[in-house]
Amino acid sequence: MNKTKKILLSEKEIPEKWYNIQADMPNPTLPPLHPGTKQPVGPEDLAPLFPMELIKQEVSKERWIDIPEEVRDVYKIWRPSPLFRAYDFEKLLGTPAKIYYKYEGVSPAGSHKPNTAVPQAYYNKMEGVKRLTTETGAGQWGSALSFACNHFGIDLEVYMVKVSYDQKPYRKSMMKTWGANVFSSPTDKTESGRKILAEDPNSPGSLGIAISEAVERAAKDGGTKYSLGSVLNHVLMHQTVIGLEAIKQMEIAGDFPDIVVGCFGGGSNFGGISFPFLGLNFREGKKVRAIAAEPSSCPKLTKGQFRYDFGDTVGLTPLIPMYTLGHTFIPEPIHAGGLRYHGAGAIVSQLLKDKLIEAQAFHQLECFDAGVKFARTEGIIPAPESTHAIAAVVKEALKAKEEGTSKTILFNLSGHGYFDMSAYDAYFSGKLVEHHLTEEELHADLKKLNTPTIE
Numbered sequence: 376m377n378k379t380k381k382i383l384l385s386e387k388e389i390p391e392k393w394y395n396i397q398a399d400m401p402n403p404t405l406p407p408l409h410p411g412t413k414q415p416v417g418p419e420d421l422a423p424l425f426p427m428e429l430i431k432q433e434v435s436k437e438r439w440i441d442i443p444e445e446v447r448d449v450y451k452i453w454r455p456s457p458l459f460r461a462y463d464f465e466k467l468l469g470t471p472a473k474i475y476y477k478y479e480g481v482s483p484a485g486s487h488k489p490n491t492a493v494p495q496a497y498y499n500k501m502e503g504v505k506r507l508t509t510e511t512g513a514g515q516w517g518s519a520l521s522f523a524c525n526h527f528g529i530d531l532e533v534y535m536v537k538v539s540y541d542q543k544p545y546r547k548s549m550m551k552t553w554g555a556n557v558f559s560s561p562t563d564k565t566e567s568g569r570k571i572l573a574e575d576p577n578s579p580g581s582l583g584i585a586i587s588e589a590v591e592r593a594a595k596d597g598g599t600k601y602s603l604g605s606v607l608n609h610v611l612m613h614q615t616v617i618g619l620e621a622i623k624q625m626e627i628a629g630d631f632p633d634i635v636v637g638c639f640g641g642g643s644n645f646g647g648i649s650f651p652f653l654g655l656n657f658r659e660g661k662k663v664r665a666i667a668a669e670p671s672s673c674p675k676l677t678k679g680q681f682r683y684d685f686g687d688t689v690g691l692t693p694l695i696p697m698y699t700l701g702h703t704f705i706p707e708p709i710h711a712g713g714l715r716y717h718g719a720g721a722i723v724s725q726l727l728k729d730k731l732i733e734a735q736a737f738h739q740l741e742c743f744d745a746g747v748k749f750a751r752t753e754g755i756i757p758a759p760e761s762t763h764a765i766a767a768v769v770k771e772a773l774k775a776k777e778e779g780t781s782k783t784i785l786f787n788l789s790g791h792g793y794f795d796m797s798a799y800d801a802y803f804s805g806k807l808v809e810h811h812l813t814e815e816e817l818h819a820d821l822k823k824l825n826t827p828t829i830e
């Protein structure tokens with residue numbers, strides 16, 4: 376039998392425009408609010424942190440936004456990324472479902488993150504910015520932005536969540552190779568960091584805390600701006616190159632997905648793979664189900680509240696309308712560092728509220744179990760974050776088997792796990808623990824919240 380396993384596009388087929396789902400959403404997102412005045416933020420409020428072009432993209436309602444030639448040129452290093460049919464994984468699961476995956480681990484940093492790091496560094500460069508600050512969890516975003524800043528000649532300061540800084544030393548080395556300065560967050564370099572350390576000198580850190588530190592640094596220095604690797608509208612839009620390529624590749628495969636899956640930290644790789652398909656739902660009446668897979672230990676989509684909340688722990692960012700566990704929620708130090716975030720992007724939150732997407736939560740052990748099964752059949756060792764998407768695929772594929780229906784499932788393999796082998800070691804030696812959040816732990820931070828509610 377002549378089975379096509381890998382579907383490739385040529386360099387010419389790298390998308391020329393990003394897809395902006397804000398043009399097609401049935402209900403627009405609510406505006407972000409100024410943390411002080413509680414009024415909608417304007418471009419001038421965001422100007423100290425972001426270059427104007429990104430601020431424009433953040434609020435744009437244009438359906439298609441041109442990708443600059445300079446950005447497409449850098450994309451050529453790894454794009455278009457391959458799309459695979461997972462025949463052996465299907466066989467192992469004994470499912471009638473057809474499983475496809477888009478592999479973003481082929482980028483220099485090993486994940487989907489350079490898809491937005493490159494345009495962000497580019498627009499900052501064009502507007503004369505000399506230095507960027509950012510946070511990183513597991514180190515994937517920090518390494519992606521290090522790569523991009525190095526390419527465009529911008530200095531970079533990275534605040535890396537302490538637990539990851541200690542668990543993932545090689546991500547640190549990678550960032551240094553690309554010329555970045557990396558600090559273990561909370562640091563004593565910022566007021567935000569000092570405040571957290573005063574409350575808990577052994578704080579494992581969190582993405583929320585690291586964001587506070589990076590934002591504070593940028594806000595206090597005129598020549599410095601800030602860059603975020605997920606959550607914001609423009610970030611999710613840059614990631615739509617994933618889904619736009621996947622639509623073409625599925626066409627070549629002669630197939631179309633019933634279900635599209637992405638793991639969920641702040642929404643960027645999930646939005647990247649699913650938004651172009653949701654656009655077809657909205658404009659052409661297609662019926663693709665989009666599933667976001669999050670960790671049970673940080674279940675903002677499945678157990679959080681839809682309300683205004685800060686993007687960071689200290690409360691320096693605008694208030695964003697989102698599903699949140701409370702900005703002071705510090706998730707357990709699970710190995711999927713990139714998913715340890717209390718909130719979600721505004722677009723994804725609105726879509727979930729409107730029941731246009733679905734969310735499912737998975738425990739760490741079932742994720743690694745799915746990830747190892749995948750590695751033993753398809754070869755690629757997935758990032759711990761990506762194993763959440765695989766766990767969701769397993770669930771849907773087994774459901775299809777039970778029901779005896781043939782489903783076509785497409786998921787985004789957001790990155791490889793070659794810097795995460797200590798997590799796999801922990802799994803094999805039985806040291807990886809299951810953490811079950813109690814109702815009390817879940818609601819403690821939400822109860823404390825005094826940010827505006829919605830409805």
Ligand SMILES: *Cc1c(COP(=O)(O)O)cnc(C)c1O
Nearest residue numbers: 515605640641642643644713790
């Ligand atoms: C950062 C990261 C994620 C989570 O972030 P999203 O913005 O939700 O995509 C998932 N997978 C990998 C490999 C990552 O690096």
